[in-house]
Amino acid sequence: MKTILAIHTGGTISMSQNEKGEVVPNNENPIAKEQVILKGQINLITDNLFNLPSPHITPQIMFKLKQRIMKAIADGVDGVVITHGTDTLEETAYFLDLTLPNTIPVVLTGAMRSSNEVGSDGLYNFQNAISIAATPESYGKGVLVAMNDEIHTARFVTKTHTTNVDTFRTPTFGPIGIVTQHKAKYFQELIRTEVCDIDHVVEGVYLLKAYAGMNGDLFSALDNEKTRGLVIEGLGAGNVPPQTLPAIQQLLEHHIPIVLVSRCYNGVAQQIYDYVGGGIQLEKMGLILCQGLNGQKARIKLLVALSNNKVGTELRRFVSNAVS
C-alpha cells in the first residue's frame, strides 16, 4: 500500500466563510481529516505544518517546506500532496520544483472557494491531488499543480483570475494532463528538470514591472548593498523605456544580476528590437534574458541560483533558459 503525505500550509482551502461573508482562517483545518478517494488503498498521513494565508508565505517558509519534504523522502513516502493558498502557490511550487530531487510525485493544490461555501472546490481538488500523487505516471514530471481537473507543471503554471475556479493556466504550453473521475491522464512529458539544491535562502531579490513612461526612480531607490538581484518585467518581447537605462546601468555597475522577462501573459523575452531600451541593447548591457518564465517565477529562479552561490556564466546559464 502506498503512503502519501498530505502537508497542509493554509490558504482558502483551509478557511471558512463567517456570518458576515468574510473568508477567515480556522484553527482546525476542515479538510485535513477528509479522505474519500482511495480509502483503504493508500495510507494517508497528515502534517498540519503551517496555517497561513499564502500572501504570508516567504521564501524562508518555502525552504522549511522543502526540508519537510526531504525528510519525508528519506522516510520513504511514495508521494506528497501540499495544500496551499492560491495567491503565491505558483511561487512555492516552482521553488520546490527547482530545489527538490525529482524522485517522487509532489503535487500542490488549493481552493478558490472556502470550505463551507456553496460549490467549494477544496475537498475536490484535494482528492484529485491525492490520486495524482498515488499514480505511477506522475513520477518524473517535476512538481505538479492540480486545480480544477487539470495538471500543470510548477514551472509554467500561473494564477490568472482573482476568484474563478478555473484560474490556473499554463500560457504558451498548456497543462501537462487532466483528471477525469479522479484519475490522472497525461498527454505531455516534462521537457527537462534542473535541480539546484540549497541550504539557505538569500534576501534582497526584487521584481519590478515596466510601464509606459517609466523612469529610473524605482531602480535608483534600490539599495546597492542590500540588493542581491533584480528581475524586470519588460514590455512586449523584452524592452524598457529609455529613461530607465541610466539607473539600470548603475545597478549593473554594482554587479547586481538583472534578469529580463516579459510582462506579457504569453511568449518569451528575446533580443528582437534594436532601438534604445530594446532587448538587443539590454542583452549587450549584460541583462540576462530569461525565456518562458513570468516575473514571479524568474525571481524564484534567481533567488535559488543566488542561494546556491551561482555567479557569472553559470548564473546566466541557469537563469536564462527555462524552456529547453
Ligand SMILES: NC(=O)C[C@H](N)C(=O)O
Ligand atoms: N484562494 C486562495 O487561496 C487565496 C488566498 N488569499 C490565499 O492565497 O491564501
